[in-house]
Amino acid sequence: MSLNWREIALILEELPLVGSSLQQTVQHDFHAISWNFYHQTIGRWTLYTELGTPFSRLHLASESLSVAQQGKTAKLQRFIQFLRAHLEGSKVVEVFQQPYDRMVHLKLDNHGTLLNLYMRFYSGPGANVIITDEQDIILELLYRRPARGEQSGQPFIIGEPKTGEDDRFVVRSRTDTSFNRQIEMEYGSQSNELTFQELLRKVEAKRDRELKTLQTTLASQMHTLKANEGYDRHKMTADLLSAYQHLLKDNQDSIELDDWESSEKRVIELDPKLKGRENILLYYERYQKAKGSYENALSEVVKAKAQLAEREAHYVQLLEATEPQNAIRAMKRELASAETKAHDKVHSPGLTMQSGQFTLLVGRNAKENDELLRHYARGNDYWMHTRDVPGGYVFIKFIKNKTVPLVVLLDAANLAVVFSKAKKEGKADLYYTQVKHLRRVKGGKTGLVLPTQEKNLSITLDETRLRRLLLEDDNA
Structure with missing residues (x-):
């Protein structure tokens, strides 16, 4: 006491x-x-x-x-x-x-x-x-x-x-020493034990949060890997349509062709909004996108497994230290490192999240969108928003000499959709561009901008990905 x-x-x-x-x-x-x-x-x-x-x-x-x-x-x-x-x-x-x-x-x-x-x-x-x-x-x-x-x-x-x-x-009750010395001896051992137990509790909590985040990331990448593992089928479909392109007509919703691989008839779905031969390009684009997603997910799976194994081994070594003095020093260093990272994190309106090395800033309403645009976004940062649907802005902070990978774009896109009116639909079209290519609308609503040189992205909400992102934000 x-x-x-x-x-x-x-x-x-x-x-x-x-x-x-x-x-x-x-x-x-x-x-x-x-x-x-x-x-x-x-x-x-x-x-x-x-x-x-x-x-x-x-x-x-x-x-x-x-x-x-x-x-x-x-x-x-x-x-x-x-x-x-x-x-x-x-x-x-x-x-x-x-x-x-x-x-x-x-x-x-x-x-x-x-x-x-x-x-x-x-x-x-x-x-x-x-x-x-x-x-x-x-x-x-x-x-x-x-x-x-x-x-x-x-x-x-x-x-x-x-x-x-x-x-x-x-x-x-007094001892035969000075009261200062008595208090020093009485409290020293008690305080040390409490300090050790408190540090142990905090490090175990940090370990559980960190490993859960890594496990969720691995599960998300495994899901992406499985979803895109048959990417060759899109190329085979495109090749088949290319061989029979003389049979393609505008505004068809499907076509039945002889598949030379299976020697059977095959019905291929087409986009009725496209001209006949444009469906060939559509399947080639699907092939390239799925292939890129698969290869990126494969790389991320390898990285996530290695990181998970390294952190598990790190915490085993940290928490199984048998020498109390060394254990306390090591646990203090561990927690001090985490506090420094949290202190260095960007503090802004809305939400701040990490996607790999990239920081994502998320505005959840018009006021936060405007604050982020005015005070936190820079010219080389990327801006993302749902197309034709009201919602929050998501900014991807620029890193010199780093190209924004697909997984980061998908993370940002999922956040943009979940904080928009398109959330109930579970999917949306989005566009993104660098902040320097945004133009404010004179006399327009708070935060309203017009993008130029934008690129398009269409996604379906990925619950696993969202759980990973929002879990990381809660633990920050």
Whole structure:
């Protein structure tokens, strides 16, 4: 459990804070900070603080930090950079504890500039480290909480002090060591075990999400592979029609021909909207499209299987580590890597998804379409939309020296259809072009554009593909 206000008071009595100069600050994770001080009489000493956890506390660190608190997280740069730029080098001139509360106030003098450092050692959402100027205007804080009025530039409201002692809060049984050392020993092992279990839970959850996504991707590519494995039949049909093209007539819906492969009569369906010989080209186009889809899916299946096997082996090695210290380090690195990727992700209106290496931006209504067009889409990005049907825009972000593959176009097309009026039909015609070839309609509706140099695409909704895309978005 966290320290209560009486125990914090006892901790403070033993600490040589007043007159100590802050030499270095180290932020270990989202909740833990070490403050390295120097005192003329005591010498160098370290204050360890932890907030917002079941083990919220402060105490003098008399030995090296345990492995659970080692390492830095890439996402924590903002706060620690402020501490290093504005607090290191300052001297503690006054220490004050809010009456009957777990809030500690340090007044610092940084070469003539007075700063206030407030630390609330709560285990819940009220926990925070807040730095203000002399007038108590917030300069920076560990956790930004706008709903509580705790953000940079706002006045810090301390609140009315509590009155009267509460007999529920008592100092725990004492040992024959200093209270700082007692707390350090008691909480160290408990915090380490909790840290290990929490890291294990998070890594297992990350593993399950990642492997499920890869399995869904593999299933989708296998489905595409199976759907197009007989692509040669389209070429054979086109060859047969070509041999008998003198029999083809305009607006036919079918024709019966002698099939030299089977030596039997064969009925071939034709598109009645086309002229007779145009059906030959139609079947050759179907052949090329199916062949391309098959070959691309085959390549993606090989890649997905290899990636799935690699990630499965990675997590087995990570989670079966027998040495606890190495296991905690490895799990922290794993989670820090995931946080960095999530932090780098494009944050935009609508939805942001990944299709292989390509980022897809999806507008779900006219307002989001317009916002994406104005502020997030660039000239070389691709724009996709359902033809003659209202719906959302899908943008494929440009990658230098990379051609957008068919699988990415199909991902974007499925998203464009599912966020359009064509969703109920389950299929649609679409067109796509680069953003630089779009022209806004003067006086038109919000987000309305006219495309030029567009290409056409017709699809039927692929539920497996959509589940993969939407699952990845939910897990991001």
